[in-house]
Amino acid sequence: MEGLWSGWPGMSIAVMLGLAVGSFANVVIYRSPLEGLTSVRPSRSFCPSCQAQLTWFDNIPVLAWLLLRGRCRSCGTPISWRYPLVEVVVALLFAGAWWRVGPTDAFGMLDFAIVAYLAVTCVIVSLIDLEHLxxxxxxxxxxxxxxxxxxxxxxxxxxxxxxxxxxxxxxxxxxxxxxxxxxxxxxxxxxxxxxxxxxxxxxxxxxxxxxxxxxxxxxxxxxxxxxxxxxxxxxxxxxxxxxxxxxxxxxxxxxxxxxxxxxxxxxxxxxxxxxxxxxxxxxxxxxxxxxxxxxx
Ligand SMILES: [Zn+2]
Structure with a gap:
């Protein structure tokens, strides 16, 4: 894997993966303290204010929030800046994990996965604990x-x-x-x-x-x-x-x-x-x- 994964290509993939995982982390942060919702059901995200289902476009990390200027497409309710912030922070943590582990083989990838998992869990747990204790x-x-x-x-x-x-x-x-x-x-x-x-x-x-x-x-x-x-x-x-x-x-x-x-x-x-x-x-x-x- 040396070559293709090392350097900037590997780092870019880690950042993209971090943005996607950060987007899922937002779902876990919002849903897991609430009764009757799980992180996978319902499978489509919705606006907490008007219940409108989000399109695939609205789910694009950071970019959708910027293009929608931080408001729900259907009802115009402001969407917290916490959502893009979590995505950016998780992406940075994934980049840091990639940089520190520097995976060059399959075992390195597993090490990266473990560090990245623990890092995103820290973000999720912190935000839930701050809000819901x-x-x-x-x-x-x-x-x-x-x-x-x-x-x-x-x-x-x-x-x-x-x-x-x-x-x-x-x-x-x-x-x-x-x-x-x-x-x-x-x-x-x-x-x-x-x-x-x-x-x-x-x-x-x-x-x-x-x-x-x-x-x-x-x-x-x-x-x-x-x-x-x-x-x-x-x-x-x-x-x-x-x-x-x-x-x-x-x-x-x-x-x-x-x-x-x-x-x-x-x-x-x-x-x-x-x-x-x-x-x-x-x-x-x-x-x-x-x-x-x-x-x-
Ligand atoms: Zn709405």
């Missing part, structure tokens, strides 16, 4: 199963892990996936319990049951199945850094605006940032922690 099981549970299946089929996913190395590569890799799922979900569950101890007063005031929703736990179990123990924990460490940083900034802004308590933000988008950091630069969080612990 949930992470749907319809995304995390099939994804967890997929992660374990990929672990069995593709032992190269978990290079360097330490579980059952004497077993066959496939079995040993499955245990690495299970270990990652347990580490990702379990550590987040513990972080949530500790957070609940510190934030009890604020949470009671806001009527929130748990600092860490169980959706986050299932989502990090899903991600851990792909990333393994070190990757899952690294993503959570990065997420905590990002969360603390943004949390402090928001408190500061709220204080400057007259001491109003800032709105609580869900942790899902921070976990997404952590996962994307881990995908872009595996081990980043651990290296950062080490640099903090032992300044040069």
């Amino acid at each position: 949930i992470i749907p099981d319809t995304i995390t549970l099939p994804g967890l199963a997929l992660g374990l299946i990929v672990s069995v089929c593709l032992p190269s996913l978990h290079v360097g892990h330490v579980f059952f190395r004497e077993a066959s590569p496939h079995i040993s890799s499955l245990f690495a996936g299970i270990g990652g799922a347990a580490a990702g979900g379990g550590s987040l569950w513990i972080v949530g319990k500790i957070g609940a101890l510190f934030l009890r007063r604020q949470m009671e005031a806001a009527g929130v049951e748990d600092a860490m929703g169980f959706g986050d736990v299932k989502w990090m179990a899903h991600t851990g199945a792909f990333l393994g123990v070190a990757g899952a924990l690294g993503a959570i460490v990065s997420a905590c850094f990002a969360g603390a940083l943004i949390g402090i900034l928001m408190k500061l802004v709220a204080w400057m605006q007259g001491g109003r308590e800032p709105q609580p933000i869900p942790f899902g988008p921070f976990l997404s940032m952590g996962i994307l950091v881990e995908l872009a630069s595996p081990g980043f969080a651990w290296n950062l922690l080490q640099a903090i612990a032992q300044p040069a």
